[in-house]
Amino acid sequence: MKSAVETLNPTRVRLTVEVPFEELKDSLDAAYKKINQQVTVKGFRKGKIPARVIDQRFGRGAVLEEAVNDALPKFYTEAVNEAELNVLGQPEVDITELKDGETLNFTAEVDVRPSLELPEDFSSIEVEVDAVEVTDEDVEKSVEQLRERFASTSPVERAAEDGDVVTVDLEAKVDGEVLEDGVAQGVSYTIGSGELLDGIDDAVKGLSAGEEATFTSELKGGSAAGKEAEVTVKVTQVAARELPELDDEFAQLASEFDTLDELKADSTKRLANMKQFDQATQAQERVLDKLLELVEVPVPEKLLEDEINTRKHNLEHHQLGQMGLTLDKYLELQGKTAEEFETETREAAVKGIKTQFVLDELVKREKLNVNQEELTEHLMRRAASSGMSPDQFAQAVVEGGQVPLLVGEVARGKALALVVESATVKDTNGEVVDLDDEEDEATAEAADADTEAADAAEEKTEG
Known part of the structure; x- marks a missing residue:
């Protein structure tokens, strides 16, 4: 087998490959064997049909096509290895000449990794980054987030306000029809958290237990995700959140520290x-x-x-x-x-x-x-x-x-x-x-x- 490489651009080459016909022998034998297992000829046992009969009945061209398809990957890989190419992806192969008993010629265009020129050293690189500074405000915010995690709630007999935890029942309708997955009961929601539906905060603020309101909102998930829905929300309980005092007792409750x-x-x-x-x-x-x-x-x-x-x-x-x-x-x-x-x-x-x-x-x-x-x-x-x-x-x-x-x-x-x-x-x-x-x-x-x-x-x- 002979091969040559032509560089088309920095990331693509064309391989030209010439294969002597005798190198197709193994693939031709495999092709006859494969066809033998797939066809039936009267007078011959399956798998025992002579090559000349297969040529006569099904055509030498079919055998050659099968053999070439089998052999091409091997010849292509040999040409790539011989040229020491670092290829990317699958090649575009074109059979330029196939003469029975003489030769197989083909070309293969394929992407390759480009040759790169790296600097000898990188000492010229200089970058600027943010300074590491922890402010009192950063610490207070961190402690406050921890405090929020240890908040408790207790039911109250008043209208819901920002920061309250309300228990609600929800019903969503689209085009006047209640969605199968649009009904939920006993949902706990912290007003102002933004974790449920757009518009629910304004709807529930001012409501007491037993009262309800209706608002429109675009659904974020479910069967009607992305659609505008008419949502009815009924408040079944209003609970106020109580944050623990920031003292040594809180530190002992929330961490391994004493103060x-x-x-x-x-x-x-x-x-x-x-x-x-x-x-x-x-x-x-x-x-x-x-x-x-x-x-x-x-x-x-x-x-x-x-x-x-x-x-x-x-x-x-x-x-x-x-x-x-x-x-x-x-x-x-x-x-x-x-x-x-x-x-x-x-x-x-x-x-x-x-x-x-x-x-x-x-x-x-x-x-x-x-x-x-x-x-x-x-x-x-x-x-x-x-x-x-x-x-x-x-x-x-x-x-x-x-x-x-x-x-x-x-x-x-x-x-x-x-x-x-x-x-x-x-x-x-x-x-x-x-x-x-x-x-x-x-x-x-x-x-x-x-x-x-x-x-x-x-x-x-x-x-």
């Missing part, structure tokens, strides 16, 4: 840790953006389209589907036009693919490996974000053949960490930031965010 001062000191420490992690994440993202500016990265159009479609599919059929929203309604809530959504999705897809290409090239250049401990830690983190147990997630990963994708994510995280170590990171106060404590996890998450969907798109094209 309120100790509780506030712990809140300060926790908030500082959270802000440090956020700062590290911000640093990784900004360093990554600077890195992508330094490298020219051509993007294969087919891979880009697959990436865009993957992102749209995940948004529409997973994220929005779980919330009972259509894409149009989502765009309305976001205040975006369809054109703006398309532009943002495309830009995010381009960034995701460029990130994967650049970090993979860095992994290759630096010969970065992933050990079992690093892979396990990454798997645990991904399991937590998916809502699955580590065992369930690991099983799904193995069964879906996704282990190489996870290994790639970890390796890219390590590559980005190398860049961050070389970069200069300063906060808004002009102080150089030491990211050692938070860097590993934040870097991994920053790399994951831009490459997970790109992985999925690439896997789809490679499949």
Whole structure:
């Protein structure tokens, strides 16, 4: 077999392959055997029909077609390996010549990973991040949120007010008909929380137990999601929320601390840790953006389209589907036009693919490996974000053949960490930031965010 490579553009090549006919022998034998099992010829036992009879009855062309279809993937793979190409997705194959007993010639156009020129070092990268500052207001807000969790309620004989917890019965009608899933009784709702239906706060405020009101609202879920409904709400109980006093007794109730001062000191420490992690994440993202500016990265159009479609599919059929929203309604809530959504999705897809290409090239250049401990830690983190147990997630990963994708994510995280170590990171106060404590996890998450969907798109094209 002979093959040659023609570069069509930085991300696409054309392979020209010439195959001597004798190399089709195994595939021809397999084709006769397959046809033998599928057809019946009077006078011959099934599977024992001579090749010449098959040629006469069904045509040599049918046999050749079967043999070529069987052999092409093997010859294509050999040509790819011989040329040391890093291909993306499926090729477009065109048989240019097929002479029985003489030769098989074909071409294959396919996308390839582009060759990238990375900087020798990344010391020129400098980014600014938010300073870590925990204010008294931050601490008070944190303690107040904890206080809200320990609030108690007690029934009152008065009209409902903001902050009260009301027990209500609901009935929703669309076009005058009560919905099958539009009736609910004994629903507990905190006025002002915004956790139920738009318009319910104004409807129930001022009502006492036993009173009802009617209002219109767009349903967020159920059989009539997105439709305007006439909702009748009846208040069966009004309860006032009572917050515990902010004192040492509350600290002992709500935490392991003996005093309120100790509780506030712990809140300060926790908030500082959270802000440090956020700062590290911000640093990784900004360093990554600077890195992508330094490298020219051509993007294969087919891979880009697959990436865009993957992102749209995940948004529409997973994220929005779980919330009972259509894409149009989502765009309305976001205040975006369809054109703006398309532009943002495309830009995010381009960034995701460029990130994967650049970090993979860095992994290759630096010969970065992933050990079992690093892979396990990454798997645990991904399991937590998916809502699955580590065992369930690991099983799904193995069964879906996704282990190489996870290994790639970890390796890219390590590559980005190398860049961050070389970069200069300063906060808004002009102080150089030491990211050692938070860097590993934040870097991994920053790399994951831009490459997970790109992985999925690439896997789809490679499949």
